[in-house]
Amino acid sequence: MKKKVIAIVILLALVVSVGIFMFNKNSATKTNANSKQIDFKIKSAFADVDSDMIIENTPKEDTDKKYDYIFVTFSNVVVDTKKDDSSNPLSAKSYTFDNNALPKGTVVTLKDANQVMIELPNGYLKGVNAPHSLKVSKDLKDKDGQTIKDSLEIKLPYSISSTTNSNKQTESNTSTKKENTTDNSQKSDDKKSDNKTSSSSEKLNSTNSDMPKYSVKIMNTVPQTTIVAVTLDSSNPENYKVSVAGSNLELKTSNKGEKVFVGSTDKQYSFDEVNKLIKIEKAK
Incomplete structure (x- = not known):
């Protein structure tokens, strides 16, 4: 009888040990999955x-x-x-x-x-x-x-940084052939989109060629926002309207008496990008 009791105790101990091991293993796996390291850039x-x-x-x-x-x-x-x-x-x-x-x-x-x-x-x-x-x-x-x-x-x-989409991870190792085809199509679409953006910038620069020269200031202190200030080389800036990436800038007077077009975009742009995306038109 004693041998039977001892055997049962040993069996229970083994079951508990295995349970604790599996719990710790699963917890470690979940922790690793949830603490995915972000690339340093x-x-x-x-x-x-x-x-x-x-x-x-x-x-x-x-x-x-x-x-x-x-x-x-x-x-x-x-x-x-x-x-x-x-x-x-x-x-x-x-x-x-x-x-x-x-x-x-x-x-x-x-x-x-x-x-x-x-x-x-x-x-x-x-x-x-x-x-x-x-x-x-x-x-x-x-x-x-x-x-x-x-x-x-x-x-x-x-x-x-040019790697603005660095957090988007491809899943080609686990995806099906159909998913890979979709991913390749998306890359193709992205490339077309980039070309379209470049073409649009060229058109904007061409449109601005007959407009007054201008100087630009930007601030990027607000996340996902670019604050833009554009000063036209014109004695009558009110005769024009200025926009950046489709966002209209408002003509305001600074504390020094200068008339400046000021506004913001809903995306973070580099200084060069802002200069390419500025559109100047005559006010109607």
């Missing part, structure tokens, strides 16, 4: 002779006499690894500007959890935010030690 970057956060080619005035600035936003959280090498997001060795190492006196600090601020000696940008280029080290790592991927050189005054 550059999201955007812009240059600024001062810290007014207004993006333009040539500012009328440098209101900050301490530094010139470059702001770089990453997809992931970055930290100071305390390493004096090109893997540390807060090391000047991790960046080159216009194909040169950053100058002596450059300070790199955290502006936000995933944004660094590069403080250059005042006057280093030579009074203009463009054209410049910033290159990020291929060895740069995020807080979790993940190495940066994709395009590492960006044009300034303001550029958005």
